[in-house]
Amino acid sequence: MRWGEIDLEVTSEDWxxxxxxxxxxxxxxxxxxxxxxxxxxxxxxCGRVVQ
Incomplete structure (x- = not known):
């Protein structure tokens, strides 16, 4: 699955x-x-912010 502006990253044929x-x-x-x-x-x- 892709989100965002994927149409700018693939060929027109693939789109x-x-x-x-x-x-x-x-x-x-x-x-x-x-x-x-x-x-x-x-x-x-998963991440952690060290303060």
């Missing part, structure tokens, strides 16, 4: 492909595929 798969109004919206599944990992960081 169009992303929009094709991820926009709910697209006929190719990936969540409308019955067999679609995803494995998403997250990172958690």
């Amino acid at each position: 169009k492909e992303y929009q094709r798969l991820c926009h709910p109004d697209s006929p190719d919206f990936i969540l409308n595929i019955p067999d679609y599944c995803a494995f998403i990992t997250y990172s958690l960081f």
